[in-house]
Amino acid sequence: MVSLAPRPVSTPGRPLPVPYSLLIRNCGQLLTLSGGPTDRPLAGPHLSDWLILENAFVACEGPIIVALGPMAELDEAQVTAETQVLDAGGQVVLPGLVECHTHLVFAGNRAHEFQRKLQGESYLDILASGGGILSTVRATRAAPEEELLANALRHLRDFRRYGITTLEAKSGYGLDKETELRLVRVAREAGRRQPVRVVPTFLGAHVVPPEYKGRPADYLAFLAAEVLPALAGAAEFVDIFCEEGAFSVADSRRYLQQARELGFKLKIHAEQLHDLGGCAMAAELGAVSVDHCDYLSAPDAARVAASGQTVAVLLPLVPLFLRQDKYAPGRQLIAQGVPVALSTDFNPGSCPSKNLWLALSMACLKMGFTPKEAIAAVTLNAAWALRLAPEIGSIEVGKRADMLVLNVPDYQEIPYWLGENPVREVIIGGQVHA
Numbered sequence: 001m002v003s004l005a006p007r008p009v010s011t012p013g014r015p016l017p018v019p020y021s022l023l024i025r026n027c028g029q030l031l032t033l034s035g036g037p038t039d040r041p042l043a044g045p046h047l048s049d050w051l052i053l054e055n056a057f058v059a060c061e062g063p064i065i066v067a068l069g070p071m072a073e074l075d076e077a078q079v080t081a082e083t084q085v086l087d088a089g090g091q092v093v094l095p096g097l098v099e100c101h102t103h104l105v106f107a108g109n110r111a112h113e114f115q116r117k118l119q120g121e122s123y124l125d126i127l128a129s130g131g132g133i134l135s136t137v138r139a140t141r142a143a144p145e146e147e148l149l150a151n152a153l154r155h156l157r158d159f160r161r162y163g164i165t166t167l168e169a170k171s172g173y174g175l176d177k178e179t180e181l182r183l184v185r186v187a188r189e190a191g192r193r194q195p196v197r198v199v200p201t202f203l204g205a206h207v208v209p210p211e212y213k214g215r216p217a218d219y220l221a222f223l224a225a226e227v228l229p230a231l232a233g234a235a236e237f238v239d240i241f242c243e244e245g246a247f248s249v250a251d252s253r254r255y256l257q258q259a260r261e262l263g264f265k266l267k268i269h270a271e272q273l274h275d276l277g278g279c280a281m282a283a284e285l286g287a288v289s290v291d292h293c294d295y296l297s298a299p300d301a302a303r304v305a306a307s308g309q310t311v312a313v314l315l316p317l318v319p320l321f322l323r324q325d326k327y328a329p330g331r332q333l334i335a336q337g338v339p340v341a342l343s344t345d346f347n348p349g350s351c352p353s354k355n356l357w358l359a360l361s362m363a364c365l366k367m368g369f370t371p372k373e374a375i376a377a378v379t380l381n382a383a384w385a386l387r388l389a390p391e392i393g394s395i396e397v398g399k400r401a402d403m404l405v406l407n408v409p410d411y412q413e414i415p416y417w418l419g420e421n422p423v424r425e426v427i428i429g430g431q432v433h434a
């Protein structure tokens with residue numbers, strides 16, 4: 001299993017041993033996610049070719065990992081009365097999960113539409129009748145900012161219990177300048193008030209609001225002229241829903257180019273319900289991720305792979321919840337060399353689940369991932385989808401101490417216990433949360 005040389009046990013050149021602030025000892029399997037290329041997301045065989053250390057330790061100083069290796073190489077001189085010692089008891093330890101695609105901030109829920117879906121109405125039928133995203137937009141516009149923040153904090157607490165240590169949060173249920181800016185502000189404030197790192201994304205181009213009905217290009221022109229400049233660094237990424245009933249490929253291209261000129265990094269929701277060509281278009285514009293990909297064709301997947309940097313974010317709980325048979329062709333994408341990540345797409349309409357472990361299992365069951373590939377897709381590659389891989393997503397000296405101690409001894413049990421939460425302890429920035 002261990003195919004690569006372990007990294008040095010401690011940082012070279014250190015003059016005197018400094019006590020560790022946190023030591024995790026007796027890790028039955030330490031899933032380091034290290035050993036592959038560091039200048040791009042993991043693709044093809046690299047997705048499963050990373051280092052697992054058995055009977056290992058990890059040590060931190062403050063928020064940073066400073067040492068790891070086999071237990072036999074632990075320097076006890078750096079373990080003092082000041083060191084918090086966590087005994088993993090032979091269980092799996094891995095990087096904190098990175099949720100790279102959520103719609104965190106919204107009001108209300110769409111439980112009433114669940115029944116309509118069960119009776120056979122499609123997602124696009126419900127959207128066309130003023131339901132779907134637009135019903136959440138009405139509730140979100142009417143909600144006080146404190147209520148939106150309280151909802152976001154409650155969801156973040158749930159995510160943390162599932163082992164999520166970094167989470168991307170999209171706006172997109174305001175669809176007007178004031179509410180969209182409020183949603184980004186709420187996401188940032190929620191990040192400040194609890195330990196999970198929150199990365200806001202601007203998705204004002206989620207659907208066409210009622211005020212611009214039938215005029216998608218005018219709405220995008222308004223966003224580009226009035227709203228993107230007003231974000232002023234509050235969001236690093238700009239996203240768009242490229243789909244029938246939302247925005248065309250041509251309109252999406254023009255808008256993403258404008259966002260890029262303003263200095264934003266790009267994301268796209270594309271090929272969720274139809275093969276329109278949005279993923280390849282966005283990859284060619286240098287998008288950091290192309291998300292959904294259920295209908296991504298093999299020729300377009302090759303165009304995404306050619307970029308080497310664009311991550312395909314696959315969302316297997318969405319077709320499950322929408323009762324669709326078609327899942328993104330994960331196995332084929334991996335074979336074609338497309339870097340892949342996995343996420344829940346947490347949102348009130350098409351995936352009201354925060355269980356990224358279930359998404360990981362579904363990727364194995366429905367998309368042909370191996371357990372090791374799926375683990376890389378919710379850690380290091382998900383960090384790449386947020387361009388945070390230099391800091392998080394693997395357990396390596398110098399990286400942020402975001403880690404999980406699980407209650408299983410073998411990583412192969414992670415996708416096997418379907419729907420369970422295997423998290424025992426969550427460590428964020430070197431702080432332990434039970």
Ligand SMILES: [Zn+2]
Pocket residue numbers: 101102103269345347
């Ligand atoms: Zn989404």
